[in-house]
Amino acid sequence: MADCLKDKVGSVLLPGDIFSFESKEEKVICGPGLRRNGDEILVCKSGILRHKQPNMYWIDSQQKRYVPAKGESVIGIVTVKSGDVFKVDVGGSELASLSYLAFEGATKRNRPNVQVGDLVYAQFLIANKDMEPELVCMDSCGRANGMGVFGTGGLLFRVSLGLVRRLLAPQSELVKELDRAFPFEMVVGLNGRVWVKAQSTQHMLILASLLETCENMTAPQRQALFRKVAHSAP
Amino acid sequence: MRETPLSNCERQFLLKAIEEKKRLDGRQTYDYRNIKITFGTDYGCCIVDLGKTRVLAQVSCELVAPKENRPTEGILFFNLELSPMASPAFELGRQSELLVKLNRLLERCLRNSKCIDTESLCVVSGEKVWQIRVDVHVLNHEGNIMDAASIAAIAALCHFRRPDVGIQGEEVTVYSTDERDPIPLSIYHMPICVSFSFFLQGTYLLVDPCEREERVMDGLLVIAMNKHREICSIQSSGGIMLLREQVLRCSKIASVKVSEITDLINRALENDKKVRTEGGKFGFAESIPKQRITVLKSDGALLEVTNLEQKAEGIASGAEPISDLGRASSPVVRAPGTAQVGESLENAWGLEQLEEEEEEEEPVDQTMDEGQEKEEESLYHKKGEVVVISDSEEEDVVILHPETKVKDSDQQTSSSQQQGTGVTKKKKKPVN
Amino acid sequence: MEVDGLCSLALREFGCEQNLLSRPDGSASFVQGDSSVLAGVYGPAEVKISKEIYDRATMEVVIQPKVGLPGVRERAREQCVRETCEAALLSSLHPRSSLSLVLQVVHDDGSLLSCCLNAACMALMDAGLPMGCLFCGVTCAIDPEGRLITDPTARQEQNSRAVMTFAIDSAQHRVMMSSTKGSFSLDELQQCIAVSQRASEKIFHFYRESVRRRYSKTL
Numbered sequence: 001m002a003d004c005l006k007d008k009v010g011s012v013l014l015p016g017d018i019f020s021f022e023s024k025e026e027k028v029i030c031g032p033g034l035r036r037n038g039d040e041i042l043v044c045k046s047g048i049l050r051h052k053q054p055n056m057y058w059i060d061s062q063q064k065r066y067v068p069a070k071g072e073s074v075i076g077i078v079t080v081k082s083g084d085v086f087k088v089d090v091g092g093s094e095l096a097s098l099s100y101l102a103f104e105g106a107t108k109r110n111r112p113n114v115q116v117g118d119l120v121y122a123q124f125l126i127a128n129k130d131m132e133p134e135l136v137c138m139d140s141c142g143r144a145n146g147m148g149v150f151g152t153g154g155l156l157f158r159v160s161l162g163l164v165r166r167l168l169a170p171q172s173e174l175v176k177e178l179d180r181a182f183p184f185e186m187v188v189g190l191n192g193r194v195w196v197k198a199q200s201t202q203h204m205l206i207l208a209s210l211l212e213t214c215e216n217m218t219a220p221q222r223q224a225l226f227r228k229v230a231h232s233a234p
Numbered sequence: 235m236r237e238t239p240l241s242n243c244e245r246q247f248l249l250k251a252i253e254e255k256k257r258l259d260g261r262q263t264y265d266y267r268n269i270k271i272t273f274g275t276d277y278g279c280c281i282v283d284l285g286k287t288r289v290l291a292q293v294s295c296e297l298v299a300p301k302e303n304r305p306t307e308g309i310l311f312f313n314l315e316l317s318p319m320a321s322p323a324f325e326l327g328r329q330s331e332l333l334v335k336l337n338r339l340l341e342r343c344l345r346n347s348k349c350i351d352t353e354s355l356c357v358v359s360g361e362k363v364w365q366i367r368v369d370v371h372v373l374n375h376e377g378n379i380m381d382a383a384s385i386a387a388i389a390a391l392c393h394f395r396r397p398d399v400g401i402q403g404e405e406v407t408v409y410s411t412d413e414r415d416p417i418p419l420s421i422y423h424m425p426i427c428v429s430f431s432f433f434l435q436g437t438y439l440l441v442d443p444c445e446r447e448e449r450v451m452d453g454l455l456v457i458a459m460n461k462h463r464e465i466c467s468i469q470s471s472g473g474i475m476l477l478r479e480q481v482l483r484c485s486k487i488a489s490v491k492v493s494e495i496t497d498l499i500n501r502a503l504e505n506d507k508k509v510r511t512e513g514g515k516f517g518f519a520e521s522i523p524k525q526r527i528t529v530l531k532s533d534g535a536l537l538e539v540t541n542l543e544q545k546a547e548g549i550a551s552g553a554e555p556i557s558d559l560g561r562a563s564s565p566v567v568r569a570p571g572t573a574q575v576g577e578s579l580e581n582a583w584g585l586e587q588l589e590e591e592e593e594e595e596e597p598v599d600q601t602m603d604e605g606q607e608k609e610e611e612s613l614y615h616k617k618g619e620v621v622v623i624s625d626s627e628e629e630d631v632v633i634l635h636p637e638t639k640v641k642d643s644d645q646q647t648s649s650s651q652q653q654g655t656g657v658t659k660k661k662k663k664p665v666n
Numbered sequence: 667m668e669v670d671g672l673c674s675l676a677l678r679e680f681g682c683e684q685n686l687l688s689r690p691d692g693s694a695s696f697v698q699g700d701s702s703v704l705a706g707v708y709g710p711a712e713v714k715i716s717k718e719i720y721d722r723a724t725m726e727v728v729i730q731p732k733v734g735l736p737g738v739r740e741r742a743r744e745q746c747v748r749e750t751c752e753a754a755l756l757s758s759l760h761p762r763s764s765l766s767l768v769l770q771v772v773h774d775d776g777s778l779l780s781c782c783l784n785a786a787c788m789a790l791m792d793a794g795l796p797m798g799c800l801f802c803g804v805t806c807a808i809d810p811e812g813r814l815i816t817d818p819t820a821r822q823e824q825n826s827r828a829v830m831t832f833a834i835d836s837a838q839h840r841v842m843m844s845s846t847k848g849s850f851s852l853d854e855l856q857q858c859i860a861v862s863q864r865a866s867e868k869i870f871h872f873y874r875e876s877v878r879r880r881y882s883k884t885l
Contacts, residue, residue: 010885012878015754015791016799016836035756035796044756044796046877048885062884063794065691067710067760077241089239093710093763117242129761151243153250162884195243201251209260216527218883235711235764274773275700279732281772286688290772292732317730319706319768321689326728369733373704373770374687518772519697522681527883530876531681531697535868537816537861 005041009051013059017043031058062162062215066091066191068127073147075156075189076135078118086114088122088135091191098122102136104144112137112149119151119195121187150187154197155204161192163215174214177223178207181230235322240449248450252438258446259285264487266442269495271389271502275517277416278394282386285444286376291386292369293394297408300356300363308355309365310345312337314383320375336380339469340370343384343425343458347466350391351420357399362406364396366419377445380456384427389499393506394419425466426495428488430455436474441487455481457488461496677817677865682784682876684792690768692793696785698817700775703782705789709765717764723757726766729782732774742845743779747786750833750843754787756796765795776819777805779831779845784869791877800836802869804862805829808850814857816865830858834866 004019005028019041021028030036033045034057043049047061066074068090076088079095087095098120103112114120122135137147166174167188178184184198184207196207206229214222248258255263267285274280278293300307314337316324324330344350355364368390370383395416398409431443431451443451453472459465465485470476509516522529678699687693690706710723717724727748729740751767767789769782783803790797807818807826815822823829828848832841841859850858 012874012881012885014800014836014874014877015797018837033796042798044798045794046791047794048881060884061794062685062881063691063792065708065710065793077239079239089236091238093712093760115242117239117245119241119243129759151241153246154243155247156241156244201247201254201256204247205251205256205258205260208258216883235708235766275775276773279773288687290732290770294733315730317768317770318708318728318766319687319690319693319704319730319770322708322711367733371730371732371770373706374689376688517700518702519679519681519700522683522695522697526683528685528880529681529683530872530879532679532872532875534679534699535677535865537675537677537864537868 005049005057006051008049009057011049012047013043013049014046015044019043027055029056031056033059033061060162060165062160064158064160064192066161068092068096068124068133069190070124070127072127072190073121073123074135074191075187075193075195076120076122076191078114078116078120081114081116086120088120090133090135090189091193092133094132096124096127096133096135098135098137102138103148104138104142114149118149119156120149121147121189123147151195154185154187154195155208156193156195157208157212158192159194159211160215161190163211164188164190164192164194167194167211173219174222177226178210181210181226237321237323240446244446245450248446249433252433252440252447257440258444261442263439264441266491266494267444269385269498271385271499272518272521273389273393273502273506273516278390280386280390280393281518282382282389284378284382284385284442286374287378287382288372288374289379289382289386290371290373291383291390292371293390294367294369295394295396296365296367297357297362297399297406298365299361300359305360306356306363307352308363310350310352311365311367312340312344312370312387313368314340314370314372316372316375316379320372324372324375335471336383339380339427339456339458339467340383340387342467342469343427344368344387344391347423347425347458347460349388349421349423349425349460349466351422354420357406358401366391366394366396375445377448378429378442380427381429381442384425384458385495385499388424388426389502391419392421392424392499392503423460423462423464424496424499425458425460426492427456427458428484428491430457430484430487432472432474432476436476436480439480439484441491455484457485459485459488459492461493463489675814675816675861677868678819680784680869680872682788682872684788684876684880690789690793692789692791692795694785694788694792695772696781696788698777698781698784699819700773701777701781702772703778703785704770704772705782705785706768706770707765707789707793707795709793709795710760710763711766713762713764718762721758721761723755723760723762724764725752725755725757726764727751727769727786728766729769730771732771743782746779746831746833746843746845747782750783750801751786751790753842754797754799754801754835755790756798759796774820776821776823777803777817777831779803780805780817783831783833788873788876791873798837800870800873801833801842802836802866802873803831803833804865804869805831806858806861808848808854808858812854814854814861816861828854830855832859832862834862836866836870839863839866 021039030041033043033047035042035044043059045059045061047059049057050060051057074090076090076096078086079089080087085097085099088098090096100106100111106112120137122137124133125136126134137144139145166172182198182203184196187195194211196204198204198207210229270283272281280291282289298309316333318324318326357363368387370387372379395418397411397416398414400407400409429442431440431447432453433451435452440447453474455470457465458467506516524531681697682694684694686695687706690708692707693705695702695704713724725748727744729744730736731740767786769785780803783801787801805817807815807823808828809815809826818826828846828850830844830846833843835842
């Protein structure tokens with residue numbers, strides 16, 4: 001049953017690896033990188049197999065290109081204003097559309113102030129392979145809830161999608177360690193874009209380079225580096 | 235493909251940082267990124283890494299006729315390519331403005347500065363000269379392609395060896411590298427480009443701009459210089475007004491950078507030469523950074539081939555049996571001057587279908603309705619018709635479908651018999 | 667035909683570096699002996715309307731030679747690589763998008779097509795594109811005495827009677843693509859396939875080891 005999957009949790013799998021099930025009693029939920037193929041489960045991305053109780057499995061991979069998924073929050077760059085919608089670059093294969101009514105308190109009269117080149121933090125309302133992705137800057141209650149136009153005076157940079165997920169994980173050690181170094185504000189989009197703001201330009205640059213370098217580091221290496229930075233930073 | 239647009243936030247931050255004399259990668263204003271020069275196993279092949287920008291250069295040569303107005307001079311040809319690998323904005327085979335500009339700069343830097351002795355490339359005056367071709371491929375674009383390309387091109391030219399030639403009367407023989415040692419080009423000096431980018435109408439200046447800095451810059455000044463402090467070419471683009479002092483200051487900075495880079499190229503060349511003469515390992519395979527976790531190298535692997543014959547047979551037997559190719563493919567000559575393989579004139583569908591039905595219906599009891607019987611009758615009549623038309627080729631039809639023959643043989647005496655018998659037999663069966 | 671001289675049935679040392687370029691979504695360089703190919707992948711990205719396919723991704727492969735412009739030989743190789751990639755990728759998961767693979771020949775010392783295939787597979791994997799199986803390329807040559815050579819060098823290729831390259835999938839070790847040059851008998855072909863299948867196991871093992879090494883710090 002799911003035992004063969006459970007044994008492999010935490011190990012590296014490659015595309016083409018197959019798990020077969022003899023009985024169909026136990027249900028397994030396949031996350032990213034896993035696909036059902038008849039009675040088998042096929043791995044289609046390389047990475048580490050992860051498990052979440054009770055029966056969720058997915059592949060944790062380090063890719064760079066973002067593929068939109070419903071409900072995910074991303075940082076987009078407004079590229080075009082065309083009529084009623086803004087076209088927003090989120091790093092996927094298509095530009096996502098964002099209606100000007102999808103902001104908190106926006107009406108036909110009261111349009112939000114969005115310029116081309118602005119950053120927006122938004123959520124995917126529609127995202128699937130066959131449709132144009134659509135973003136909104138409010139939750140189901142019509143509240144902004146942190147979303148909307150942002151980003152004056154901060155620094156935007158790109159990291160891998162794997163690192164972003166590590167940053168957003170609840171109780172992320174990475175964020176705690178960074179927090180100890182110096183105070184800062186951070187916006188993390190699941191599409192691999194990170195925006196930071198700190199007291200000085202120097203601090204923001206340090207944060208960006210720390211995040212870019214800590215991708216391929218073990219925890220002790222990272223902690224040592226962060227301590228060094230925290231001491232030397234003014 | 236579309237390139238990620240630059241957000242207002244990034245632009246503002248970059249300009250603010252430049253005002254504060256800070257750069258994205260922590261460099262100082264006049265610093266270059268790390269430069270790494272690697273030579274390949276071929277002569278004249280070199281990869282230059284300038285930070286994350288990566289450029290590959292390869293020099294090659296060919297014997298050609300010289301230009302009419304310069305019968306005693308070899309030809310230099312430069313070709314810089316922006317590979318679509320380097321950036322999503324680069325398209326294959328498109329003559330973009332950037333591509334033309336870079337090619338022109340490279341030519342001016344290396345050909346028009348007369349750094350290579352073209353007369354020594356002459357083999358037979360007016361008839362045969364060497365054409366030296368330099369291909370530069372941009373593999374990853376993280377800014378300042380020009381400097382990386384010029385370093386790669388000159389380093390590759392210095393590394394290159396052309397084959398030796400011998401002239402006996404009219405005949406020109408090109409010796410292979412085994413017969414005679416190849417000859418290096420004679421290079422007078424090494425011009426190297428240094429790029430300066432200007433921000434806020436020339437108030438701020440940065441050396442070796444990275445990709446994001448290039449996107450917000452107002453103007454660019456490229457100075458090609460050799461280590462003797464001779465300016466080989468200078469170009470300012472972007473439409474900024476520079477003061478005399480600014481240009482002079484840039485040329486001073488350039489002279490320092492050029493001497494540093496020239497030393498680096500010379501050291502890399504010496505290193506490569508030493509390894510080659512000592513017979514050690516060299517080339518790109520040796521320059522892969524093995525300590526990185528994204529890198530893995532394995533030694534050559536021996537293949538165990540104990541039961542190779544068996545396995546090969548396994549493949550043969552496992553494959554679908556090819557149905558009697560030998561018999562079917564005998565060529566047929568229908569008319570003089572033509573030939574044909576196989577007979578594709580007759581439609582044998584009627585035959586096969588019937589025999590299948592026949593087998594299926596065998597276990598069926600006698601209680602068969604009349605309608606079906608009638609249907610079958612008509613089908614059998616059709617079958618008969620087919621055979622009648624192709625009277626003379628009856629035998630051929632049989633050969634083409636040996637399987638059907640086998641099927642029939644136990645019930646029908648022979649399919650080459652008059653087909654009428656089949657009809658009668660079938661009719662009898664239900665009666666039995 | 668006897669297969670003697672075990673030393674000829676060896677793969678040269680191979681190496682691979684993943685994710686070495688900053689711009690492409692996936693990149694890898696693959697080295698087999700002195701042959702070396704650099705691969706970069708972009709995708710799933712925006713597709714030109716003229717090339718859009720409504721139910722799957724458009725795959726484009728470009729092979730850049732080191733000297734001069736790409737010619738017929740490169741086009742033929744591109745097609746071999748493209749068809750292999752299309753067979754391995756689950757391109758229906760990203761309809762109306764483009765996947766572009768660019769291969770740069772860095773050094774050609776024989777077995778170039780198989781090196782291209784291996785680099786392509788590693789780059790596709792690095793880009794995280796969904797694949798049904800992996801693939802690898804193996805080149806075999808038959809020298810004038812009828813002996814089999816695997817992973818031949820350029821000189822060995824030149825002196826041989828026939829050169830065959832196979833793309834082999836990781837799931838069942840079947841032949842996905844074959845490209846042959848020269849003449850050979852059916853037996854020789856079958857032997858070459860058998861040897862290539864054996865060699866592919868080594869290469870797939872190497873793939874697994876290099877990916878494992880790459881993720882070793884985030885386990």
